[in-house]
Amino acid sequence: xxxxxKMAAKFEQQPAQKLLDGKVIASIFFxxxxxxxxxxxxxxxxxxxxxxxxSDVKNTSVSKGxxxxxxxxxxxxxxxxxxxxxxxxxxxxxxxxxxxxxxxNAGDGANxxxxxxxxxxxxxxxxxxxxxxxxxxxIGDLKYGRTVHSLLQALSLFNARFKFIxxxxxxxxxxxxxxxxxxxxxxxxxxxxAGNMADADILYMTRVQRERFQDPIEYEKVKDVYSLKKxxxxxxxxxxxxxxxxxxxxxxxxDVDDTHHAYYFEQARNGMFVRMAIFAYVLGCD
Ligand code: CP
Numbered sequence: 001x002x003x004x005x006k007m008a009a010k011f012e013q014q015p016a017q018k019l020l021d022g023k024v025i026a027s028i029f030f031x032x033x034x035x036x037x038x039x040x041x042x043x044x045x046x047x048x049x050x051x052x053x054x055s056d057v058k059n060t061s062v063s064k065g066x067x068x069x070x071x072x073x074x075x076x077x078x079x080x081x082x083x084x085x086x087x088x089x090x091x092x093x094x095x096x097x098x099x100x101x102x103x104x105n106a107g108d109g110a111n112x113x114x115x116x117x118x119x120x121x122x123x124x125x126x127x128x129x130x131x132x133x134x135x136x137x138x139i140g141d142l143k144y145g146r147t148v149h150s151l152l153q154a155l156s157l158f159n160a161r162f163k164f165i166x167x168x169x170x171x172x173x174x175x176x177x178x179x180x181x182x183x184x185x186x187x188x189x190x191x192x193x194a195g196n197m198a199d200a201d202i203l204y205m206t207r208v209q210r211e212r213f214q215d216p217i218e219y220e221k222v223k224d225v226y227s228l229k230k231x232x233x234x235x236x237x238x239x240x241x242x243x244x245x246x247x248x249x250x251x252x253x254x255d256v257d258d259t260h261h262a263y264y265f266e267q268a269r270n271g272m273f274v275r276m277a278i279f280a281y282v283l284g285c286d
């Protein structure tokens with residue numbers, strides 16, 4: 001991870017490096033995406049690779065009933081690497097076992113979003129000057145939010161101190177809390193936002209993941225549970241930065257955008273450099 005962060009910093013300094021000239025990358029998205037797909041595809045283009053793929057399965061043979069196994073086997077025949085987002089948890093690992101080329105997980109259901117975690121780490125390192133001993137407060141949909149699951153596991157390697165703020169329905173799953181306990185890392189859990197932000201270096205906001213709810217009424221109950229406003233940041237530490245994987249809905253008010261705490265748009269920009277580094281690393285061009 002640290003090697004990829006170092007490479008990302010080099011790509012940020014000098015983005016025009018045609019390390020992947022002649023390579024072809026498949027970008028296959030079975031779920032909607034703006035940042036992840038476009039930053040992966042831009043990263044590939046900047047490195048000189050060509051990109052094929054789809055962002056809507058309606059236009060593919062998946063709509064005729066082709067299985068994931070067959071789709072991946074076919075796509076792997078044509079390309080050097082596959083970037084895949086899919087709604088099923090574990091689908092990326094499965095695809096990597098089927099494919100003859102590397103598969104990068106661009107998000108698998110409510111499970112994991114590892115490339116987002118690498119850009120989150122890069123953003124934390126850039127804004128805090130370190131990764132060790134970060135006090136991070138994760139807020140919102142900690143149950144279905146795959147970004148917090150991956151980030152928790154990564155930050156556990158750097159002695160992070162965690163605070164989880166979520167309504168009872170959307171608490172951090174037990175498996176991730178056990179992951180921390182097994183590693184001797186403490187965490188706090190709260191349901192109120194006010195009064196629980198003052199000691200944070202990083203506020204990691206998340207959207208309530210409407211697409212993961214079986215029952216729309218349950219989503220309606222929690223959809224606007226937290227809404228961060230500028231006035232609520234009065235007691236924040238000067239170094240505190242607000243991260244959000246985006247898209248946001250109502251969880252960060254627009255009046256926060258102009259504060260020095262807001263970092264979510266730069267965070268998304270960092271994704272392009274980190275994804276250039278991931279490609280270069282995975283394809284052995286680093
Ligand atoms: N952060 C993220 O995964 O955003 P997209 O869904 O737009 O790719």
